[in-house]
Amino acid sequence: MTMWPFRTKYPEHKPEEVNGKEYDFVVVGGGTAGCVLASRLSEDPKVSVLLIERGPLNDSWMSRIPLLSTDIFNPSTGAVSWDCEPLKYCDDRVTQLYCGEVMGGTSRINGMVYTRGNPAEYEAWAALGYPNWSYEKVLPYFIKSEKHVHQYWQKWRGISGPWINKSIVYAEWVFNAFRAFLDAATANGFPLVLDGSSPKAPNEGVVVVDSTINKRSERVSTLQAFLPHDVVSKRSNLTICTKAVVSRLTFVMEDGRPRPDEVLLRHSDSKSEVVYSVKVKKEVIVCSGTFGSPPLLMRSGIGPRKHLEEHKIVVVRDLEGVGFNLKDHHGFPLVWETPLNESLSEAMVHPFKKALPEMVKYILHGTGIFSMPSQHIALFARSRAISDDGSEYKFAGDNTNAEPSDNLPDLELIPAAISTIDKPGEQGRSDQRLGTVSILATYLVPESSGSIRLSSTNLFDRPKVDFGFLSNPADYIVLRKAIRLSLKLAEIMKASGFPLLNNITYPEASQQKDAENGNDDELDRLIRQYIRSVFHWSCTCKMGSEDDLGVVDEELKVHGVTGLRICDASIFPKGLSAHLQAPVVMVAERCADFIKSGM
Ligand SMILES: Cc1cc2nc3c(=O)[nH]c(=O)nc-3n(C[C@H](O)[C@H](O)[C@H](O)COP(=O)(O)OP(=O)(O)OC[C@H]3O[C@@H](n4cnc5c(N)ncnc54)[C@H](O)[C@@H]3O)c2cc1C
Structure with missing residues (x-):
């Protein structure tokens, strides 16, 4: 060569x-x-x-x-x-x-x-x-x-193709938020899944996901x-x-x-x-x-x-079907303030104190925050298994053999050591000395769908994308459950000592108001305000x-x-x-x- x-x-x-x-x-x-x-x-x-x-x-x-x-x-x-079309069912917000x-x-x-x-x-x-x-x-x-x-060969895995992937193991994780989330999920009964590509992997569980990164951390x-x-x-x-x-x-x-x-x-x-x-x-x-x-x-x-x-x-x-039937994963970003050192925000707030030494670490050893994907784990779950108030989760038992329609996960909870609000720079922090962590509570098979249409015949005019978030109100029911399951795991994280401070996107005051009123009005308003694409269109x-x-x-x-x-x-x-x-x-x-x- x-x-x-x-x-x-x-x-x-x-x-x-x-x-x-x-x-x-x-x-x-x-x-x-x-x-x-x-x-x-x-x-x-x-x-x-x-x-x-x-x-x-x-x-x-x-x-x-x-x-x-x-x-x-x-x-x-x-x-x-580019901007999507105004979100008709989300107060005409644009994302x-x-x-x-x-x-x-x-x-x-x-x-x-x-x-x-x-x-x-x-x-x-x-x-x-x-x-x-x-x-x-x-x-x-x-x-x-x-x-x-990274893993012992299994017959469902490829080892001689051109496209490399590996799993980032627990010991390599840079942020405690991932460990605290994993511990909370397993404490709540979700099995730990080390190979999510196995045809026998449980459908509900916390998966250590593989990443398309090579041994040189590229x-x-x-x-x-x-x-x-x-x-x-x-x-x-x-x-x-x-x-x-x-x-x-x-x-x-x-x-x-x-x-x-x-x-x-x-x-x-x-x-x-x-x-x-x-x-x-x-x-x-x-x-x-x-x-x-x-x-x-x-x-x-x-x-x-x-x-x-x-x-x-x-x-x-x-x-007729061209541009019709746009499907996506829809997520609600639950975001908390946390001490700066628990968050990726630290590298942005302190480029010389934090980012520079991390870059040196990456160049010399291929480790540290620059070598990492933003997601290490994912909790896959079924909304049907969650009680309305989010307090109970009913596991399907031998869930790799159940009927597919009952069996497939329809939720993914994605922990991140940064805000997952989708606007650039929108961290929503009350204090710039604090960082953010989040759980992106994601509905994988929303009933709502969207479309894409030409805005003009000019090649350089971006097409009109209508995401159609919440065009089917049934999606609220599942999103609420995903959010409540995330809040439950967050409580376990807190109890184990992980510092989740103020909740930015579903603040404690709003949670209390919904509890007092016995409805979901505040939560639904915030869903409309923050619902976002998880980029899987x-x-x-x-x-x-x-x-x-x-x-x-x-x-x-x-x-x-x-x-x-x-x-x-x-x-x-x-x-x-x-x-x-x-x-x-x-x-x-x-x-x-x-x-x-x-x-
Ligand atoms: C921010 C983001 C994060 C994501 N994260 C993940 C992840 O972690 N894991 C995962 O599995 N999936 C992820 N996805 C989804 C996944 O990456 C995409 O679904 C997938 O890469 C799409 O592949 P594609 O070939 O359909 O389109 P693309 O990879 O987008 O390819 C389309 C190509 O066509 C070119 N093109 C378009 N129009 C023309 C034209 N008229 N003439 C010439 N060229 C043209 C574009 O420039 C582009 O290069 C993510 C998506 C996004 C946006």
């Missing part, structure tokens, strides 16, 4: 360098899924693959430091954000959404948590009429992509795993075009069906208006993400007829029949169109009770095999 400074530049291209050329496969979006797919397709030297990514390469030592790379409020990470617009996509900026989801979730996909997505069928693709370090995104410099520089059949945004696809009619024959692209810099084009020999695979794939389809004339006509877009294929081009507002079929082909697939989080047929990056990588591995085997 050639080492820096003699290493050649990463082989990336500009739109003018690909203009007019023809490729077998054009992958639109070099994000989490796109990097996997382009890598797998180009393993066959006989096919030519073009990968087009809107963002830059932006790969540096700094960009792989776990703590710094998760700072989504800092655009130098590759994160972009932000964040995406990784950079090679590797959101896997470059995410929390690095690696979870696959319960086998029963994929059985549910199969039961919808998609047997190719049963647990038995998807497991080999999780294994294929993965290189799991983030491993799908860029580093699947398209590293060494791989790309050896593949003359793979072309990567960065800082290029696909404006739309054009179509020819073949046997009465549209087929994309050209991909139109521009520089991501909105000042340049030159349009370039590439020709497509076999297929276009759109990997532009939950918020990127629907707008691209719509600009290309595929989507709900009425919406396209409002924007004077010529309809190529009327597909999916399903906006879901796998499903057209009657059921589906957009793609079992092999991820867009209904009624030849030579066009979608491959990213948008195709999930239903929301998952898991963090999404590992399932997205599995989808991309699966899609590559569909294409390679001629399906």
Whole structure:
């Protein structure tokens, strides 16, 4: 391997360098899924693959430091954000959404948590009429992509794939909040789960989650795993075009069906208006993400007829489901003040006293706060098991064998050594000498859903995202239970000596008022004020029949169109009770095999 400074530049291209050329496969979006797919397709030297990514390469030592790379409020990470539509059921509040617009996509900026989801979730996909997505069928693709370090080999874990993950063990945890939370959960009867990817793992329990971090304590995104410099520089059949945004696809009619024959692209810099084009020999695979794939389809004339006509877009294929059915995990951040030394806030308040020595520790030993993901553990639970006042939890017994519908966890409580309120800088502290810790009480399968629509035909106008939080009032019931279970665990943490001081988001005075009035008025008001996305959005081009507002079929082909697939989080047929990056990588591995085997 050639080492820096003699290493050649990463082989990336500009739109003018690909203009007019023809490729077998054009992958639109070099994000989490796109990097996997382009890598797998180009393993066959006989096919030519073009990968087009809107963002830059932006790969540096700094960009792989776990703590710094998760700072989504800092655009130098590759994160972009924009405002959602006013939240109709939350007093018209506006919140932000964040995406990784950079090679590797959101896997470059995410929390690095690696979870696959319960086998029963994929059985549910199969039961919808998609047997190719049963647990038995998807497991080999999780294994294929993965290189799991740290643990003894188990047959459900991969050890020779390109994508590294490891668990951060108890002794390495930097903040006491995680230990106090884990102790409180186990004291409350939740089993400790050391391998959440085991098909036999209990469905309710406190899981020490794996993180996509390597032994050198660097983030491993799908860029580093699947398209590293060494791989790309050896593949003359793979072309990567960065800082290029696909404006739309054009179509020819073949046997009465549209087929994309050209991909139109521009520089991501909105000042340049030159349009370039590439020709497509076999297929276009759109990997532009939950918020990127629907707008691209719509600009290309595929989507709900009425919406396209409002924007004077010529309809190529009327597909009602495009952009519909946005699913997400909805969370309520319970935030407490705590002494500064118990919180990550200390590094921000005292950059020289705290952050600098920690950086030295990271450089010398790969340890300390800079080496850590923001989440080490997760408590998965079932809302049905929680009594209304949150005081009782009824365990399901042999819960790996129960009926899936009763069995699946619908809650995740996420402890964090920092505020999880979603506004930049909003810590809500009464005293800047104090830090914050939180439990993000998350509803994984809310009834509410949202949508994404074009705001205009201008490529650079961000689409309108309506999260639809609380559009179904049934969600209040589950969120209240999640909050009450969190408060119960917080009481145990306090009793064991962990210093949880003032509660910022459900203050003691509000708790008392609700108790005195015998209702949840204060809590519901605060839910509307603080409810947030947990960034696990999916399903906006879901796998499903057209009657059921589906957009793609079992092999991820867009209904009624030849030579066009979608491959990213948008195709999930239903929301998952898991963090999404590992399932997205599995989808991309699966899609590559569909294409390679001629399906
Ligand atoms: C802040 C945050 C934290 C998260 N934390 C975790 C976590 O800890 N664990 C976990 O499992 N999941 C996490 N997730 C979710 C997970 O990371 C995403 O679901 C997953 O990475 C999405 O992959 P994707 O391929 O669907 O989209 P992306 O990775 O977002 O890729 C889409 C790519 O397409 C590009 N693109 C879009 N439009 C165009 C266009 N027109 N032309 C060219 N390129 C285009 C984008 O620039 C982007 O690179 C997190 C998400 C966020 C936002």
